[in-house]
Amino acid sequence: MSEAAEEAAESARGREVWIEKYRPQSLGDVKGHEHITERLASYIERNDLPHLLFAGPAGVGKTTSAVAIAKELYGDDWRENFLELNASDQRGIDVVRDRIKNFARSSFGGHDYRVIFLDEADALTSDAQSALRRTMEQFSNNTRFVLSCNYSSQIIDPIQSRCAVFRFSPLADEAVAAQVREIAAAEGIEITDDGVEALVYAADGDMRKAINGLQAAAVMDDTVDEEAVFAITATARPEEIREMVELALDGDFAQSRARLDTLLTDVGIAGGDIVDQLHRSVWEFDLTDREAVRLMDRIGEADYRITAGANEQVQLEALLASLSLDDE
Known part of the structure; x- marks a missing residue:
């Protein structure tokens, strides 16, 4: 490869968003929630996936786990069998009546069911949740629903009772620190111990926040230390x-x-x-x-x-x- 091509490749790598570049591709790669991912993997192994409800704060692996389930179920065809919707953007009853029902009705081949992932489901209106409950009943033979929310108390009881509920807690400091060090090594970034501790503190259990902080701090200087992290994340010591x-x-x-x-x-x-x-x-x-x-x-x-x-x-x-x- 020519020097110009190498520089172009390096520049392209620098523009990548690390939270996507290093997003786990399988349940086994999800850090910090092994007790949850092991149970999810057992559902997939038995091909007996129930409706699921993931509850917990942002950046702890809810969306990643849902996508990993689809990839392990469907392999390269996962995009054709997996519908992801964000309820905070489309929170009315129409999204349930139209997009979800149309996807659930559509034909598919080679698989027992398809998966609909509804992110931030606690943003759905009460009417939309009632419609969703009826849709879950109507299409339970060929569709599995995975709902993600910050507060399970905002999900109506009839939906909760139809789901296996998994509560994602903020990630442990050790899990965040391990991921930060792994990414720093892969990107050839020098990071100090106090820099890792600062990222862990600023993230407060949110892996996305830690990885974004690392990427932003790495742009500022060759070495990521405590001072750089607190400056870039606007966090008080x-x-x-x-x-x-x-x-x-x-x-x-x-x-x-x-x-x-x-x-x-x-x-x-x-x-x-x-x-x-x-x-x-x-x-x-x-x-x-x-x-x-x-x-x-x-x-x-x-x-x-x-x-x-x-x-x-x-x-x-x-x-x-x-x-x-x-x-x-």
């Missing part, structure tokens, strides 16, 4: 969050507010993300039980108000001010 809270608990509201302003304005971290980091870090702080309870109470109140549309900075400052007051 745990010690910065800890210092801000401890200053407030010590009664130094002015300095605590200054730390918050730095995170919001200079670093550019969203208020909701700071609330999430506070929540994750409560039990890592050197706090008494009373202080931890006070902090959790204020975090819950601030999170609710920010979610309801209140000003992020005002709510976070109010949180720190309440911690600065002496409740003793």
Whole structure:
């Protein structure tokens, strides 16, 4: 290969999205949920796949597992026998009446059933879910449904009772770190131990977030370290969050507010993300039980108000001010 061709190939590799490039192709490649993938593999081995409901946060392997099931069932023909729909984009009853029913009715050869994967099924309206329940009954002889959602409580009971429910928890730190190191080695990227730890912390169990962070940080410098990761992911260091809270608990509201302003304005971290980091870090702080309870109470109140549309900075400052007051 000529030098120009090699450079073009290298450039093309650099433009690839790593979350797709390194997406597991089989259930055995899915990391962190071996207890789930083993059960799914047994269904495929017996050719006895029930309707499935995958529940859990983003980036933990729900969509990957659904696609892997199709690839193992149908091989190279998986695209012709697998329909993927995103319910958050098409959440009305028409998508059930039209696209899903048309796919379920259509002919197919060589397979006992086809698979319909409905991502973010908790976004479906109640009428659409009722229609989906009837469709699952009508076409159960030749169609299997795989539903994915963040909150299974948003799925109506008649659908849940027709599915084998699998709950995907956030991925363990070890699984995320192993995947990050594997990708870094494959891409020839030098990554430090503290860089891996920073990616694991920023991802918080979300593999997509970890891989995207790695790819973005790798573009910035030849070596991916802690500083590069926190900069590219707009994540506060745990010690910065800890210092801000401890200053407030010590009664130094002015300095605590200054730390918050730095995170919001200079670093550019969203208020909701700071609330999430506070929540994750409560039990890592050197706090008494009373202080931890006070902090959790204020975090819950601030999170609710920010979610309801209140000003992020005002709510976070109010949180720190309440911690600065002496409740003793």
